[in-house]
Amino acid sequence: MSEIILQSEHLTVGYEDKRVVEDVALLAEPGKILCLIGPNGAGKSTLLKTLIHQLPPLQGAVYLDGREMAGLHDREIARLSAAVLTGRPEPELMRCEEVVAAGRYPYTGRLGVLSPEDKRIVRESMEKVGVLALYGADFSRISDGQRQRVMLARAICQQPRLLIMDEPTSFLDIHHKLDFLYLLRMLVREERLAVVMSMHELELAQKFADFLLCVKDGRIDRAGTPEEVFAGDYIHRLYDVEHGSYDCLFGTAEPAAAEGEPRVFVIGGGGSGVPVYRTLQRRGIPFAAGVLPENDVELPTARALAARVITVPAFEPVTPAAVDEALAVLRDCEAVLCPSAAFGSVNRENERLLADAKEKGLLRTIEEV
């Protein structure tokens, strides 16, 4: 048993007439989650299909437990690696326990009769995944979240050392996504499983993966830890984001700012401005925001949505010079909004903006804009 369970070098995957991803080098280790991200149609599923031996490699090879996969018997492969796939199987009249028990396939005899030991492993797998209560339930009548867990139990029941999953969380709501990934993390840690999976939920991939492979334009565009991949504006380039932005620090996607000269000025700060920014953006009204210190919690949102943001350096109080700059912008606006309820020692100077707006009769509420 080598420590590296799955490895590929110079692997090219695709179909007879089409090379989809070229020169893939990947490595899966026990206790680690390797996650494939990248735009739709980049070839993540094709790569995964090759890794579970459903497609032959066009070039290069996949090594499972140190041996080339093409030379392994189907049953040996099945005992080393199990899969959770995208399609939702709808078998007739199958109970959850039977679906999970299907995972014993590579271990049972000619007729597939389960031994008491097999039955014990079925129960144990269901318990680990927390679906033992569904033991006798009809598989076609359980929810998507439950179904995905049962499919995970089926894969665990195969007692693999490698788990390969194609977008396992795509159909789940946020509660079930988090549950599923938390559970996966536990299993990976406790069973020393190696996981290779694809995901579209960047913010979750960033938080749950140990290592990321970014698939784009027929190759592995970048590989690294989440901290390495989610640095700078790489995600924007990976997904060719045009209309909007993705904040890598918080994992939030924002739409594009309304275009044009600012028509509204927002005196925010401390997070109070965020709902106002969103409302204005939805209505397509360009706005300016300020004055905000660079470390204000709402600065990333303001940067993403405002036409103009007036800032001062982090941890510094708002300066009279910055307020003068803001006043110049404010006086060209049709309305001023002041969601900020309190002024403290850091943003005391912003009170001048509020006073000026009142004096000019520009102060409005969000409903009036």
Added chain:
Amino acid sequence: MATDRNRRTADCYAVLTVLLLTLLAMNLLVGSTALPAGEVVDALIAGPKGGMAQSIVWNIRLPRLLAAALLGGALSVSGFLLQTFFANPIAGPFVLGISSGAKLVVALTMITALGRGLVLSSTAMIAAAFCGAMLSMGFILVASYRLRGMSGLIVCGVMIGYICSAVTEIAVTFADDSNIVNLHNWSMGSFSGIDWGDMGTASVTVLAALVCAFLLAKPMGAYQLGEAYARNMGVDVRRFRVALILLSSVLSACVTAFAGPISFVGIAVPHLMKSLFKTAKPLLMIPACFLGGGAFCLLCDLIARTLFAPTELSISTVTAVFGAPVVIGMLLRRKRGEMR
């Protein structure tokens, strides 16, 4: 929980066996010639040689009821294999046009042979039927790669069935031979006219195919989760698919060769068995379909022979009357299930 299910399975098999035995007995006792039960039993004990009662029991009733049981069972198992293959509960040898394809080639072969004064052996009949079955199956497979969804496939199969039947009709109409009456009866479907020789060939073929099917029960179970999962569990999908196609074709070809095309048994019986056993596990379903199919065809043949005796109905008429409502019921229930 597990013991409950084992109990249910055992009960279901017991019910099926009792049903089958009862129907075998009824088919033996009831016929167009009224024979008291005592005489039938005596004839059965006395053996095939002798008086009229012995002749009726040994040469007419016994081969016919055994054929109905054996071929009915074969047809249901064939249906179950096709349903597994296409992951489609309304697939069956009749609706997919496989029976009609077999019928066409058998009819053409028979007409050609009879025209030259040859009599076809039962093995040759099965071979011809198998060629026809594979021909239809070829079309269906090509169609199944292009059509997704179960209704398209079925429509395609029904059309193939119509084309084959039409060509058969034309051939039968223009073939001038005194045996044509026989051919016409056969092409409508009937268990009559099967002799002990045919029975021997048919039983060997059917039982061999049945054993093979039973040995495929394990990969069939994995295949019910879909091809990709089956492969992930270590099933050699390509070999498995070929085996499934060949076995279902052999089974339905064998039936068509001796009894003509018989409708709905291949869909209705597997469905009834799944509902009865409350499972679709191939390991349990293959024997269940065989027993159930036998019982179903015995019942239908009994009705076909006795309802308007001495006039006989074609077996397909009766199987359609019983089988079609089962299929419709199943479709309706399925629709409701989808809307859930």
